[in-house]
Amino acid sequence: MTKFTASPTAAPPFHHRAFFLQSLGAIHVIAFWSYYVQFPGLLSSSGIEPVQRSFPYTVPWLYQRLIASGTIDEDALCELFALTGMGIGALIATGVCEHGLSLGIIAAIYSVLVRTGGLFYHFQWDTLLLETTAIACLTYAPWTRLRSSLDKLSSPIAPIPLRFLLFKLMYMSGVVKLQARCPTWENLTALEYHFATQCLPGPLAWYAHQLPPILLRLGVALTLWIEIPAAVLLLLPLKRIRRYSVILQVALQVMIICTGNYNFFNLLTIALCIPVWEGNTETDIPLRPALQSAILSVFTIASASSMFRIERAQQDQRWNIVLFRDSNWLQPQLLLPHIPYCTILLLGGLTVSFLRSKSVTRVLHAIVCMLVIGMMAVPFSQISPNSYSYFYSTFGSLVTNHAKPYLLVNGYGLFRRMTGVGQVPYGARPGWAGLSPSIVERPEIALEGVYISTDETTESWEELTVFRWKPGKVSDMPWQVAPHQPRLDWQMWFAALGNIDHNPWLVSFLQKLIDGCRPVLDLVGAEYPGKKLKKVRAKLYYIDFTRMNTTWARTIPGAEILSDNASVFPSIVWARKRRREYLRPVSEAELSEYLSSQGYSLFCKNTTNPCDHIKTPRFWCIAAHVIRASTVYFLFPLGVVLAFLIRLTPQRKVPLAWTTRKISKSKKD
Incomplete structure (x- = not known):
């Protein structure tokens, strides 16, 4: 058959x-x-x-x-x-x-x-x-x-410098949060502000903002643990343990992608996990999987218990997570100096084996890898100056003269201090577990304008909806824009934290709006109904996400509680209150005079003949x-x-x- x-x-x-x-x-x-x-x-x-x-x-x-x-x-x-x-x-x-x-x-x-x-x-x-x-x-x-x-x-040590880079990124990002002495990180309340105060929230940020405080504080604890102790595992010559750390790092980046718009940053961080996942018999220690799992379990329990404890608050008997501020993991001078030395020592040992095998290419490659890791270690002096005097003296001049001008060796650390933390009014009730209530006051700039009309007796100010991505209308849910980064919308977040005197580019933007410069209007997607702006002004608001009607939301002073929790899609997403005037009403002549004094060009290209200005x-x-x-x-x-x-x-x-x-x-x- x-x-x-x-x-x-x-x-x-x-x-x-x-x-x-x-x-x-x-x-x-x-x-x-x-x-x-x-x-x-x-x-x-x-x-x-x-x-x-x-x-x-x-x-x-x-x-x-x-x-x-x-x-x-x-x-x-x-x-x-x-x-x-x-x-x-x-x-x-x-x-x-x-x-x-x-x-x-x-x-x-x-x-x-x-x-x-x-x-x-x-x-x-x-x-x-x-x-x-x-x-x-x-x-x-x-x-x-x-x-x-x-x-x-190809050399088996090729992935090690990229692993060291990922370790530097994560470890510095975690340590600087606690070195800044920001109360929101020390009290593990940062996520109670973060989703509403980040530059460009994602579509799921409103929903994450509604989670119970205990879950948000658990999220902060996991973030700090993944960025500090778990980051050390990225360098170990044990494949199973490295891959465990990779899974944690990728999970953290996916959560950030779901709730925020950070362009290609999270994708690049995930890509850096690929060389860490890669295994090699020449560089990995052949330890039995059961023994690696045992080491991993002991490390996880020991490191987590040395950083955090779970307890019931005496004020309201609610569960809370507390950070041990004197934990050894939070003292970079105790751990950090040994890591680059051990990494370079590992590369040196492999170089000796390459010499015995008479592989000139691998020896040269190993020397380059050691130099690269030494240069990458220089920014660690920002968080542990005394421990890195040797690395800085050896590679500091090399980095300063040849790498730093081209932005090839850098230090990292996002969200050192949480912004948008509001003032707690006198006599306010304590929040979850007896801590201060998490009042969100995100500063946001709203632009207003007056159009030229035949009636000059009255001025009718209208809010200008000229931004595609940043928070504007109170009914607009945040959009997903990553991996693209709208740089102007992003920079408006920083402008709201300061004042107009430190942001001359914002004056330039307003002048282009009044002038009707087409490239700038195309950038923001602004369309005006055949009318020209006469004056513009800017007002500063404090905004926050609206809250679902929950027991913890009702304890936050000033929070806007939604009356209907039945709808999955809220009709009002943002609550805002006016704070102050950010920029007084100004005309095009006043803007042009200021920009000329700052060295700005008032040129706007002719869209029909865009090369006429080229000599x-x-x-x-x-x-x-x-x-x-x-x-x-x-x-x-x-x-x-x-x-x-x-x-x-x-x-x-x-x-x-x-x-x-x-x-x-x-x-x-």
């Missing part, structure tokens, strides 16, 4: 190095695309903060050779740089070219764009992307082949304008990400095999 059977062949081996490099390429496509779509209204000669103000000082060598010589103007150069970065990132993301040189080129390009981007691009995720790309270029990407899967000379040869300006006018760039990142996801799909070949079986039966006579 003949039988048809399908005999599936095994899937091809999974290449962690290729997966990481392609993920890094896809993130670069997103970063360059986000820069490109915002450039005309944000940084161009017609934008809010033109690159012409910073170009001669931040990249003087490039300015003298290309711009001052009349070869190309700043606008066209930045746009072509962004397009080039998108193109190279697409080659890396699709696996066509993963060569180290390609990573070096996009790191150099993005470094120029970030340094000339001024305050709109001085964020930790921009510097993290630069540092990650530089380390991957020097220690992880192939240099003898275009694709990492074809590279036969040098206009070829590159016209080329950049033609590319932008095609609007194909809107679909480009979607195509690259789709191609990247297709490559991740396991390709299994299932051939049909003919199998013949002979079945013989004995017959009885």
Whole structure:
């Protein structure tokens, strides 16, 4: 009898190095695309903060050779740089070219764009992307082949510098929160403010804000534990324990993605987990899984119990979590100095084994890895100065002179102090577990304007809805915009924390609004019904999410409680109260006079003839304008990400095999 059977062949081996490099390429496509779509209204000669103000000082060598010589103007150069970065990132993301040189080129390009981007691009995720790309270029990407899967000379220690970078990112992010002595972190109440006070909340932030305080405090405790003790596990030469830490780090990033808009930062952090997940028989200690699990259990219980305790509050008998402020885990000078030394010692031991095997390439690679880790350790002096005097004296000058100017070695630490913490009124009832009630007062700027009309006797002020993403109308639920970062909306959050005197770019933005400058209007999506603004002003409000009718919400003074809890989608999302005047009513003439004194250009490009203002040869300006006018760039990142996801799909070949079986039966006579 003949039988048809399908005999599936095994899937091809999974290449962690290729997966990481392609993920890094896809993130670069997103970063360059986000820069490109915002450039005309944000940084161009017609934008809010033109690159012409910073170009001669931040990249003087490039300015003298290309711009001052009349070869190309700043606008066209930045746009072509962004397009080039998108193109190279697409080659890396699709696996066509993963060569180290390609990573070096996009790191150099993005470094120029970030340094000339001024305050709109001085964020930790921009510097993290630069540092990650530089380390991957020097220690992880192939240099003898275009694709990492074809590279036969790869070293087993290649993932270690990237693991150290992820450790530095997480550990510093956790420690600085407690070194700042912020009461919200010390009392584990930070999440009771965070969801409403973060720069751009996500769609689920309102719902997370309604959770009971005990769950939110548990979330803060888990965050600190994952960022500090669990981060140490990322460096251990024990695969099972490292992967446990990776799962925790990824879970934390996914929760942040669900409740906030932090552009590509969380995706990049998850991508850095790939080299940590990777295992290697030459660098990992072959410890039995049962023993690794036992070590992991003891470490988890011991570290958590040394940092926190769970108790009932005497005031209301509610459960609460308390932080031990004198825990050894919160003293970086006790632990931190030993980690880089142990990592470099491990690399040194592997280098000796490479010398015995006479592998010159691996020896040189190990030396580069040790130098890179030594340079990466220098920013630890920010949180433990005395412990890192040796590293700073050895590598400090190297970092200061060669890496820091290009943002290639950096320190990290988001949310040192929680903003939007309101004043507790005298005589207010205690909150959950006897602590002060968590009053949220997020400062937010609202712009108002008066349009030119025939009736000059009265002025009718209207609130201007000129921002797509930042909180505005009280009925608008937050949007999901990540991995794109709307830099102007984000910067408005920082402006609300200060005053107009320290934010001249905001004055520039208002002048562009009154002038009706098309690139700026396109940036914010503003449309005016054929009328021109006469005056503008700004008011500062304190806002908070509305609250569901719960026992803990009713104890918060000033909280706006919703009357109907039956609806999943609230009709009113934000509660706001006016605080003060942020900017008095000003006209276009007053704005222009102030900007001229600050060295701003009042130029706005003619959209019909965008290259008329160029005195040098206009070829590159016209080329950049033609590319932008095609609007194909809107679909480009979607195509690259789709191609990247297709490559991740396991390709299994299932051939049909003919199998013949002979079945013989004995017959009885």
